[in-house]
Amino acid sequence: MSIISVLNPKGGSGKTTISTNLARSLHEQGHSVLIVDSDPQGSARDWHAASEDNPIELVALDRPNNVKTLASMAANYDYVVIDGAAKLEDMIAACIKVSDFVLIPVQPSPYDIWAASDLVEFIKARQEVTDGSPRAGFVVSRIVEGTRLGSDVRTALDDYALPVCDTTITQRQVYPQTASEGLTVFDADNAKARAETTALSDEILAMLAPVKQEVA
Template identity: 50%
Template sequence: MKVISVLNEKGGCGKTTIATNLARGLQLAGESVLLIDSDVQGSARDWGAAQETVDTPVVVGMDRPTLHEDVSRVGEGNDLVVIDGAARAEKMQTSAIKASDLVLIPVQPSAYDIWSSETLVELVEARREVTGRPKAAFVVSRQIVGTNLAAEAQEALESFDLPVLEGRTSQRVIYAEAAAQGLSVVDLDSSSKAAGEVRQITEDTLEILNSQIAKTNGTTQ
């Protein structure tokens, strides 16, 4: 079982949108997936309860800073666990980092959002110095189509010495429409541009995890 956390200290950066759509994307890629909502606001839990007709991942609420102790038990039997992180909760973030094999950091293309990610990056790096994990990568989130902000943000993020996923989300109405129905954008319209964005994020995530497995096994991809 591998654990992926979607974390950022800043609220409103698209964590839940990425976590729910990624969990569903991984499931559609053939993985058995559990989604953990670690935010007391419970947005991912609301998403999971919004419909009963599509076999989306099971959502479990765990909003205490014991994720690193509990996730192996709660996630038993699944290939992957996706944690939707809590904003402004350092203890929860630290626990999620300890539990994770991969941390995805959604960042909106603005200087304020990039600056706010520095503390989280430091927490990840401190954990890596002790255990060698988790891997981490940025995800440009809620980019405005037709502007150069995302490209400028990617250049700024590269100064953190962490990779930036090729996949990114844009400000599209379909994300809100899908969330309200408890679906991913792939379920709502598989031919949409948003669905293509989610597929790319899913592909990038699996590539990182597979490279990690290959390194552990002493093989190359």
């Protein structure tokens, strides 16, 4: 069992979109997956409720003390994906403490990059007392296809000394269109969106592999 948190204290960074599609990508690969909605706004809950046939299970744990009990609940799943809250420091801290991997989505905007600063500092402080856990990395989201913004953001993120995923999540209408129906890009006829989501999940699994070897 591995716990993946998708965190960024700034709202609108694409956390719920990435969380739900990442969970579905892992499910498509044959893994058992649980989504945890840790945001009091309940965006992931709204997404889940919009479809009667959603293959992914979801629970709401929107208090820090509840998140601390997640490990026992998650033992029955291969992967748990936490959709992180915005601005709630105690909740974000609780998610980091239970996670094996933290994915930090950032838009191609200086505001998103600046907003990640405190989060990165907290992750690194946690790593210092846990022999490097959780592992963490950035993913650049909402890239406009055909622009250089993705590479520019990568350069700006270098100062944080955390990996940046090779995969970027492109601004595509298929993401909000499927979300409004409680679905994901795996339910749509959009090969590019499915490919980039699958590539992202593969990168995360590759970064998690050393953690699983250590546990074994």
